[in-house]
Amino acid sequence: xxxxxxxxxxxxxxxxxxxxxxxxxxxxxxxxxxxxxxxxxxxxxxxxxxxxxxxxxxxxxxxxxxxxxxxxxxxxxxxxxxxxxxxxxxxxxxxxxxxxxxxxxxxxxxxxxxxxxxxxxxxxxxxxxxxxxxxxxxxxxxxxxxxxxxxxxxxxxxxxxxxxxxxxxxxxxxxxxxxxxxxxxxxxxxxxxxxxxxxxxxxxxxxxxxxxxxxxxxxxxxxxxxxxxxxxxxxxxx
Amino acid sequence: xxxxxxxxxxxxxxxxxxxxxxxxxxxxxxxxxxxxxxxxxxxxxxxxxxxxxxxxxxxxxxxxxxxxxxxxxxxxxxxxxxxxxxxxxxxxxxxxxxxxxxxxxxxxxxxxxxxxxxxxxxxxxxxxxxxxxxxxxxxxxxxxxxxxxxxxxxxxxxxxxxxxxxxxxxxxxxxxxxxxxxxxxxxxxxxxxxxxxxxxxxxxxxxxxxxxxxxxxxxxxxxxxxxxxxxxxxxxxx
DNA sequence: ATTGGGCTTTGACTTACGTCAAAAACGGAC
DNA sequence: GTCCGTTTTTGACGTAAGTCAAAGCCCAAT
Numbered sequence: 001x002x003x004x005x006x007x008x009x010x011x012x013x014x015x016x017x018x019x020x021x022x023x024x025x026x027x028x029x030x031x032x033x034x035x036x037x038x039x040x041x042x043x044x045x046x047x048x049x050x051x052x053x054x055x056x057x058x059x060x061x062x063x064x065x066x067x068x069x070x071x072x073x074x075x076x077x078x079x080x081x082x083x084x085x086x087x088x089x090x091x092x093x094x095x096x097x098x099x100x101x102x103x104x105x106x107x108x109x110x111x112x113x114x115x116x117x118x119x120x121x122x123x124x125x126x127x128x129x130x131x132x133x134x135x136x137x138x139x140x141x142x143x144x145x146x147x148x149x150x151x152x153x154x155x156x157x158x159x160x161x162x163x164x165x166x167x168x169x170x171x172x173x174x175x176x177x178x179x180x181x182x183x184x185x186x187x188x189x190x191x192x193x194x195x196x197x198x199x200x201x202x203x204x205x206x207x208x209x210x211x212x213x214x215x216x217x218x219x220x221x222x223x224x225x226x227x228x229x230x231x232x233x234x235x236x237x238x
Numbered sequence: 239x240x241x242x243x244x245x246x247x248x249x250x251x252x253x254x255x256x257x258x259x260x261x262x263x264x265x266x267x268x269x270x271x272x273x274x275x276x277x278x279x280x281x282x283x284x285x286x287x288x289x290x291x292x293x294x295x296x297x298x299x300x301x302x303x304x305x306x307x308x309x310x311x312x313x314x315x316x317x318x319x320x321x322x323x324x325x326x327x328x329x330x331x332x333x334x335x336x337x338x339x340x341x342x343x344x345x346x347x348x349x350x351x352x353x354x355x356x357x358x359x360x361x362x363x364x365x366x367x368x369x370x371x372x373x374x375x376x377x378x379x380x381x382x383x384x385x386x387x388x389x390x391x392x393x394x395x396x397x398x399x400x401x402x403x404x405x406x407x408x409x410x411x412x413x414x415x416x417x418x419x420x421x422x423x424x425x426x427x428x429x430x431x432x433x434x435x436x437x438x439x440x441x442x443x444x445x446x447x448x449x450x451x452x453x454x455x456x457x458x459x460x461x462x463x464x465x466x467x468x469x470x471x472x473x474x475x476x
Numbered sequence: 477a478t479t480g481g482g483c484t485t486t487g488a489c490t491t492a493c494g495t496c497a498a499a500a501a502c503g504g505a506c
Numbered sequence: 507g508t509c510c511g512t513t514t515t516t517g518a519c520g521t522a523a524g525t526c527a528a529a530g531c532c533c534a535a536t
Contacts, residue, residue, distance in 0.1 A: 061375075063383035064459050067524095071378065083375075086361075086368035092375040115361075122360045123324075123353075129367040130324035136374040137299075137321075137330040140309065143381050144420045145301035147522065174484065182382045187523055189485050205532090221302070305494095385492070413513065425493060427515050443502085 003030055006053040006104060009077050012124050020118055027110040031103050039095035039103070046084030046091045048107040052076050055101015060179065061093050070180040071139070073098065073172065082128065085111055098176070143182050149191050151181045153219035156201070160210055169207045241268055244291035244342060247315050250362050258356055265348040269341050277333040277341070284322030284329045286345040290314050293339015298417065299331050308418040309377070311336065311410065320366065323349055336414070381420050384459060387429050389419045391457035394439070398448055407445045 007013065007025040016024075030053070033039060039050065042061060050057075052074050059072040059080055071093055074080050081091060085108050115122055142151050155177075159168050170177060178188040192208075195201045200216055202209045210216060245251060245263040254262075268291070271277060277288065280299060288295075290312050297310040297318055309331055312318050319329060323346050353360055380389050393415075397406050408415060416426040430446075433439045438454055440447045448454060 061379045061383060067383055069379070069382040071375065083368050083371050086364045087372060089372075092372050093379075116357065119354065119357060119360065122357065122364065126324045126360065126363060126367065129364065129371060130321050132371055133321050133367060133374065134325060134327075134330050136371065136378060137309065140374060140378055140381065141299045141307070141331075143378065144307040145299060145305055175482095184524065185484065186486085186525085190523090193485080411513075422494065423514065424495085424516085428493090431515080 003028060003104070006030075006051075006102070009053075010051050010079060010104075011077050012051070012079050012082075012128055013121070015120060015124065016118070020114075020121065023114055024106070027114065028104040028106050031105055032101075033097040033103055034100050035097055037097045039097065040081070040091050042092060042094045043090050046081065046089060046108070048105055048111065049079055049082040049084050050095070050106070051079040051104045053102040053104055055097060055103065056099040057095055057103070058098050058176065059093050059095050067184070068179045069182055070176060072135070073176075073180070076101075079128070082125065082132075084108060085115075086129075098172075148181065148183050148187055149194070149219050150221075151183075152188065152191050152195075153216040155181060156208075156210060157213065157216055157220055160213070167207055167209045173206075241266060241342070244268075244289075244340070247291075248289050248317060248342075249315050250289070250317050250320075250366055251359070253358055253362065254356070258352075258359065261352055262344070262349075265352065266342040266344050269343055270339075271335040271341055272338050273335055275335045277335065278319070278329050280330060280332045281328050284319065284327060284346070286343055286349065287317055287320040287322050288333070288344070289317040289342045291340040291342055293335060293341065294337040295333055295341070296336050296414065297331050297333050305422075306417045307420055308414060310373070311414075311418070314339075317366070320363070320370075322346060323353075324367075336410075386419065386421050386425055387432070387457050388459055389421075390426065390429050390433075391454040392459075393419060394446075394448060395451065395454055395458055398451070405445055405447045411444075 004022065004025045007028060008021050013021060013024060028051075033055070039057065040046075054076055057074050057080065058070050059074070060068050060070045062068050072080065080095065084091060085106075088108075115125070142154070146154075156168075159171065163169075172180060174188055174192075175185045178185045181188065192201075192203055195216075196203045198215070200210070200212045200219075202211060242260065242263045245266060246259050251259060251262060266289075271293070277295065278284075292314055294311060294313050295318065296308050297312070298306050298308045300306050310318065318333065322329060323344075326346075353363070380392070384392075394406075397409065401407075410418060412426055412430075413423045416423045419426065430439070430441055433454075434441045436453070438448070438450045438457075440449060
């Protein structure tokens with residue numbers, strides 16, 4: 001893939017002029033990674049940030065016991081580890097390649113220099129960090145205040161909203177999805193089967209169909225035990 | 239408190255010139271809130287951000303069942319809800335006053351206009367968002383990968399590192415601390431007593447003394463981040 | 477088709493932590 | 507001091523979800 005083309009496709013750079021894009025492409029370095037490759041580990045000195053030209057990457061954390069938690073999954077056009085640019089230090093999480101592809105690396109200092117002369121880029125970056133912040137706050141809310149069925153239900157509804165189709169494919173292998181939802185494969189499996197048994201979804205392999213979206217919304221919205229006693233009134237509190 | 243003085247004391251604005259500070263003070267609006275007052279609720283349209291001139295505020299989330307989780311506690315010189323400025327929408331969490339004081343409100347649009355002409359301010363803001371992001375990532379790691387004793391131990395060690403004194407005062411009432419650690423008062427109380435029984439700390443009311451910092455570090459899981467695998471010998475005995 | 481290794485599922489069991497309810501302890505008002 | 511409301515503690519108990527271990531599956535490579 002052409003580097004200039006890849007740079008132009010990055011959402012963070014939308015609205016910038018040709019000259020600026022060329023300058024960005026100038027500082028970017030193309031890297032090719034294969035599935036399973038580690039791009040960086042949490043705790044390593046943060047040298048710069050990345051974007052996905054093609055492929056898929058996961059940002060995750062591990063406990064000492066080896067349990068993993070996935071913070072993000074990024075695909076083409078998205079950037080990650082941009083936190084490296086503004087507060088130095090180390091990467092706060094690890095990055096591993098889920099699908100072979102090409103990645104662009106933007107070294108910290110060279111990027112900062114560009115940023116100085118590009119107020120539009122700075123504003124874009126502020127918007128991006130802002131959205132990240134919102135994502136994390138939401139994830140925190142899920143993790144601390146809602147249980148696994150609620151998190152899964154919300155995720156399935158999100159997938160449906162994105163795909164607009166009745167039958168939808170899981171975006172990740174189930175083990176990874178479990179880590180993304182802050183649980184383990186066994187638990188995810190059990191909850192999926194429960195949804196299945198209750199007739200809320202039909203599950204077959206890596207795709208599934210939502211039969212009763214209202215019921216899922218009840219699970220997702222009402223942190224409750226979901227036995228169906230609650231009405232899905234859907235009001236987002238206060 | 240004088241508004242110009244309060245504005246100059248805001249960390250986010252450090253390094254700015256007199257003119258810029260005056261302009262910022264110009265757009266800021268002073269508000270006085272009493273303990274218990276709600277500054278905003280999650281879900282409300284985000285009009286702008288705030289800073290603490292004096293007092294203390296907590297940023298928190300609630301579940302439908304009424305459980306609370308505290309994301310941040312901010313004191314004098316700190317700003318909060320800055321996410322409102324860059325991605326519009328609604329406040330992602332609620333803010334409530336813990337201690338009476340004066341707060342400055344910076345309306346979204348007027349602040350954005352200032353930002354356009356102030357690259358230094360933009361850079362400061364990028365740094366701030368970046369640090370917030372790191373805080374949240376760490377909190378996510380704690381919540382999803384570590385249990386309550388580990389979180390409490392890490393927090394106590396942090397307090398000690400900040401105060402540099404042997405006897406340290408809890409920064410929050412215990413109920414609030416529990417919500418900050420992602421648990422409930424009963425559980426916090428039990429874990430504190432366990433630490434006490436094991437001779438790791440001496441607890442008296444709202445202050446405590448750390449007797450065995452090494453033991454606390456073992457609970458907290460020393461080493462924190464990092465790619466390597468360590469032995470999880472989290473000390474369960476005694 | 478057969479093998480083998482990674483995922484995924486299932487079952488039996490354990491446990492950290494939440495819930496509920498009742499006592500203590502604390503702190504301010506009088 | 508006494509009283510009252512709030513916060514904190516303690517105990518008994520329940521449960522969501524994790525652990526451990528054994529099948530079951532699925533697909534790529536032989």
